[in-house]
Amino acid sequence: MLKNIVYAVLLGIGMAACLSQQEEQDETATGATGSSIPPEVPDETAASPDSSLFVIENKQIGKLRIGMPIDEMRAAATAGFRLNDTTLQQEGMPSTAYILRQGNQAKGLLIEQTCDDACKVWRISVLNPKYKTAKGIHVGSTYGELQQAYKIRAVTFEEGRVVAQAPDAGLSFMLDHSSLSSEELSRLNAATAPKNLLIERILVY
Template identity: 50%
Template sequence: MFRNILYAVLLGVSMAACLSQNDNETEGAEAPTLKDMPADADGAVEAPLLPEPANFVVEKGHVGDVRIGMPVEAMRQDVPMGMVIADTTLTQEGQQSTAYRLYPEGDAQGLLIEQTCAAEVCRVWRITVESPDYKTPKGIRVGSTYSEVQQAYPISSVTFEEGNLVAVAEDAGMSFILDTSQLEASKLSSFTAATLPPATLVESILVY
């Protein structure tokens, strides 16, 4: 009888050890490791492709390689490394039109590209910069203040149209759409280039 009891105890210990080992194996399988990530021929883990810095430069007539007036088909066929292009639909004055979003892989913001079409050829009409990753050669980006914009570019006018407060830098070929959340709604239509509060932030940049 004593032998039977001893056998039962040893069997219980053995089963507990097996269950513990199975639990450890399951936990280990759930945790990602470098072995699970894509690797090149030498076994090194592949880093994600990053767009070239030149793609984030905002200048008169273009943002990176996307230029005003270029054929849309050419733009779609020459997407920069590390970036994604996707179709979208805009509704303006009750009319729907096709536009395009160009952004770095893994990022939700980038460029909104509008087109104009004639004779069955569509061309880039204007570009809206929506991400702070893009900036002008003078350092202006989404999130810059109106004061910084004034120091970098002559502002020809400030207008309030279709719900947007816009500072126009005509010589630079850009308009700066401004954040109105901290401004009095009753004063939006009366602001001028001289009276707009200097701390007002840039919400997006329009290149045309």
């Protein structure tokens, strides 16, 4: 089962990486089809969004839930946030996904869908450090902090990515491994992963 989780995570990382490259080249992302909530002009007098919208839980972030219908997901987008459609490549086929960002911030959430009879939220990638788990873990936290907060079942290096698995919490954490040598990567596991590695992405599934 853990192998299936790892495969699903790695597939999501590859798709999200493609999106990150798109964002760097063009902030509006080529192929985006518009926004359900138009971008707002920053207003220092405007009330800050409810902090509960930035809480990462098991299968949920704020009002967004894994398995919720896409129409319901669109309706859950709160004023002050913008939701854009984009297209990712999934196993060589185009797949619609959604980028949710607060105001004019560059990074937010990447929401992927699965469609059988109806389209539903499949998984969510967290790219913005403002989103935190109930235990305070966020993009930018260290692997050492992650180990103290959650039971890490495995740390793997596959397809150029380092992933720390916490399946009991329904979360996976992508770690920045740019400081590691090839030798260190070859013997990487939950025990040997350096505690100072930073989390660069959180996956909710």
